[in-house]
Amino acid sequence: MSKHFEDARYYLGRAADHAKEGVKEELEPVETRVRELVGREKEPEPSRLDRLEADLKELSKKAEGDAKEAVQDARERLRDYRSKSAEE
Missing domain, CATH: 1.20.5 (Single alpha-helices involved in coiled-coils or other helix-helix interfaces)
Structure with a gap:
């Protein structure tokens, strides 16, 4: 062009x-x-502080969900390990 x-x-x-x-x-x-x-x-448009608070809440919820998932996974692994140990 x-x-x-x-x-x-x-x-x-x-x-x-x-x-x-x-x-x-x-x-x-x-x-x-x-x-x-x-x-x-x-x-009014959200202030910088409002946007940061919203981001923190979102991150907190995500972290909480990830933590619950990790605990649940660990419990399942422990349950599997214990059931395998009981079978032997």
């Missing part, structure tokens, strides 16, 4: 991004007014 077309495609993409941001910025006050009239508030 010609360098000119690559450049044109790049600048068109940037122009589209800037246009999108401009429209979003212009319509933000209208959105706020409509939300006030309707009674719906915009949900």
Whole structure:
């Protein structure tokens, strides 16, 4: 592809991004007014702390599940070992 077309495609993409941001910025006050009239508030984005807490909860649940699975596996191995020892 010609360098000119690559450049044109790049600048068109940037122009589209800037246009999108401009429209979003212009319509933000209208959105706020409509939300006030309707009674719906915009949900705030989760803060960094909230995201970290959610990640920690998820990791905790995963670790708990892994631990339970490891204990269950160890019990089964012990049961198998004991039953083999009893047979001998």
